[in-house]
Amino acid sequence: MNLKNIYLVFLLLLSFQSIFSQKDGYWDKERATTKEIIVSARDRIVVKTDDLPTGTTEVVFRITLLDENQQMAGSLVSVLKSIPDPTGISQGSAGAVFIVSKISGEDKCKYAVFSKGELATAYKNTGKTDDACLVQDTPVSKDAKRLSVDKTSCFKLNSNAIWFGFESKNWIMNQKIILEVVPWVDNKARKGWTIENRKAIIEQCKTSNLAQKMTNSDDFCVCILDKIQEKYSYFEFQKLLSIERSKAFKDFGASCFGETSVSNATYSGLRKEAFNFAKQGKYGQVITKLTTIINDGKANALDFNLIGTSYLLTKQYGKAIKFLNEGEKLDDAELLIKLNLAHAYLLNDNYKSAKLIYKKYQFQNVTDTLSWVKKTKQDFENFKKVGIQNDNFEKVLKLIEK
Numbered sequence: 300m301n302l303k304n305i306y307l308v309f310l311l312l313l314s315f316q317s318i319f320s321q322k323d324g325y326w327d328k329e330r331a332t333t334k335e336i337i338v339s340a341r342d343r344i345v346v347k348t349d350d351l352p353t354g355t356t357e358v359v360f361r362i363t364l365l366d367e368n369q370q371m372a373g374s375l376v377s378v379l380k381s382i383p384d385p386t387g388i389s390q391g392s393a394g395a396v397f398i399v400s401k402i403s404g405e406d407k408c409k410y411a412v413f414s415k416g417e418l419a420t421a422y423k424n425t426g427k428t429d430d431a432c433l434v435q436d437t438p439v440s441k442d443a444k445r446l447s448v449d450k451t452s453c454f455k456l457n458s459n460a461i462w463f464g465f466e467s468k469n470w471i472m473n474q475k476i477i478l479e480v481v482p483w484v485d486n487k488a489r490k491g492w493t494i495e496n497r498k499a500i501i502e503q504c505k506t507s508n509l510a511q512k513m514t515n516s517d518d519f520c521v522c523i524l525d526k527i528q529e530k531y532s533y534f535e536f537q538k539l540l541s542i543e544r545s546k547a548f549k550d551f552g553a554s555c556f557g558e559t560s561v562s563n564a565t566y567s568g569l570r571k572e573a574f575n576f577a578k579q580g581k582y583g584q585v586i587t588k589l590t591t592i593i594n595d596g597k598a599n600a601l602d603f604n605l606i607g608t609s610y611l612l613t614k615q616y617g618k619a620i621k622f623l624n625e626g627e628k629l630d631d632a633e634l635l636i637k638l639n640l641a642h643a644y645l646l647n648d649n650y651k652s653a654k655l656i657y658k659k660y661q662f663q664n665v666t667d668t669l670s671w672v673k674k675t676k677q678d679f680e681n682f683k684k685v686g687i688q689n690d691n692f693e694k695v696l697k698l699i700e701k
Contacts, residue, residue, distance in 0.1 A: 324384065324485040327352050328376045332480040338408065338467040343426060345419040346463045348480045354489025355482040357385045361443040363477045366404035375479035385445055385483050406474045407438035409466040414453050419462035426466065438468045491533030500524045509552050512591055514568035522555035523548065566597050573605060582609040600630035607639050612685055616647035634665040642678060650691055654698065661699040672699050
């Protein structure tokens with residue numbers, strides 16, 4: 300197969316790949332580096348790329364040595380028009396890039412790539428490549444590779460530039476080297492949201508009142524981070540006034556918290572904690588957890604029943620009546636609430652109101668297996684265990700056991 304056919308097959312493969320592989324970014328052809336370098340015989344030279352755009356996560360470079368009067372057949376930028384993202388180029392083989400570089404000279408050179416200007420300068424003076432992040436120690440007439448933030452120390456995210464050092468292997472004549480470097484800009488990274496910046500937002504979120512209500516706030520805080528990244532670049536967000544940033548957190552937090560998965564998980568976690576505290580007899584903690592749910596307007600009838608029970612067991616009978624009445628409005632058929640309401644009236648010295656409730660449901664079950672009478676007896680025993688006594692306990696039992 301001749302070179303022309305290879306080229307056509309290559310373009311067809313790239314076109315097919317572009318349908319199934321699209322990355323969230325673009326080749327920044329406007330800020331690509333293309334330099335023609337003349338290296339004196341047996342000399343070393345250092346070349347800095349043009350400034351890399353913010354958000355550069357990968358670069359593809361091509362090096363071509365030309366004989367006198369030779370011209371490039373096609374620029375690297377034009378080649379990359381057919382490549383949808385950097386995954387189409389594999390570092391090491393680099394075939395996808397230089398297969399269309401149809402021309403090169405007889406000369407060869409060595410090269411190395413550096414992350415800092417001072418390291419490149421040291422290479423120029425000494426020829427040592429110990430601090431290089433990429434070394435081509437076998438002389439080549441052309442080469443191409445991909446460098447990635449994730450896979451090389453050549454540059455960090457939002458690095459300003461990289462440096463190429465060339466060493467001529469022509470002992471007599473000057474060499475002409477064409478260096479081409481094209482950056483790939485990630486759409487998210489170009490907004491300045493580095494790992495460190497994202498972590499800072501997550502940590503700030505975790506200290507918020509909403510996040511502290513949750514047993515696990517990870518999903519909630521990631522949701523807020525996503526919304527902030529979508530609306531602002533990191534630099535825009537940092538320029539906001541403190542009060543504006545606080546409002547953004549509050550607004551995005553309300554939006555994320557309103558999402559069913561986050562909201563339901565949060566309140567489910569609070570209910571579970573409240574139930575566990577109730578089993579341990581830590582009724583103050585139960586009240587704290589359930590108050591959060593009630594204040595957010597997310598309480599159900601059983602939440603009101605449990606907080607009412609906790610107020611009863613901590614001898615706060617007026618509050619117990621208040622919250623049990625609220626629970627009764629939500630579910631008038633829930634007999635556990637009605638029984639606790641009778642207890643609350645009884646302990647709050649309102650025997651008359653208590654008697655009406657005790658008598659009304661005396662022949663019913665509060666659950667599928669527990670009778671109203673048996674549950675009343677259990678509750679009176681629990682009251683005695685925590686130091687709650689009432690002269691009317693026996694009177695009530697005689698009333699409902701008739």
